[in-house]
Amino acid sequence: MPFCKRCGSHIPEDARFCPYCGAEQPIAVTPATPTIPATTFEKKDPGLTALIAIVAGFFGLWGVGHIYIGKVARGIALLILGIIIQWFLGIAFFMATFFGMTFGPYGMMHGPGVIGLMLFASVIWMIIILVGLIWQAYDAYNLAKYYNNYVQTYQRPPW
Structure with a gap:
């Protein structure tokens, strides 16, 4: 008072x-203080980020969830890795297995041992894809949560 x-x-x-x-x-008289407009940053939904990562990941487009949250360099690196693993190696395994079974003794690859080896390699390839798909979706989910916490605390994006 x-x-x-x-x-x-x-x-x-x-x-x-x-x-x-x-x-x-x-x-x-109180001096006029300049008001700085508060910039609000859009929060990223971790569930949507994981969903984008999984759906795109099924088509070999790993890293799309990372690009969505702003980690473009990591997203592009995962995108290239996903394309190499899922498309190029997948086509190579499919062709080797298909032609190995189709042209058996007449082609370069013949015998049940080689066919079994190619089928085993295909199963290993599928396990690698599944692990990579789950990992990149989980990583994108965690990065989205980190992004939201950082924006809430510091009022600016972390990257």
């Missing part, structure tokens, strides 16, 4: 004159 500048009595905060002595009270 403020005091009168002349007699020192308690006066209401919005009083222009002292109710006891009648002295005019100076109006407190």
Whole structure:
């Protein structure tokens, strides 16, 4: 509660004159502070990020979830890795297995041992794809949660 500048009595905060002595009270001027518009950053939904990563990952497009949350370099690296693993190696395994079984003794690859080896390699390839798909979706999910926590704390994106 403020005091009168002349007699020192308690006066209401919005009083222009002292109710006891009648002295005019100076109006407190507060300097204008420039207002900076608050920038709000869009939060990324971790569930949607994981869904994007899984759906695109089934087609060999790993890293799309990372690109969605702004980790473009990591997303492109995973995209290239996913294309190499899922498309190029997949086509190579398929062709080797298909032609190995179709042209058996007449082609370069023949015998049940080679065919079994190619089938085993195909199963290993599928396990690698599944592990990679799950890992990149989980990583994108965790990065989206980290992004949201960082934006909430510091009011700016982490990357």
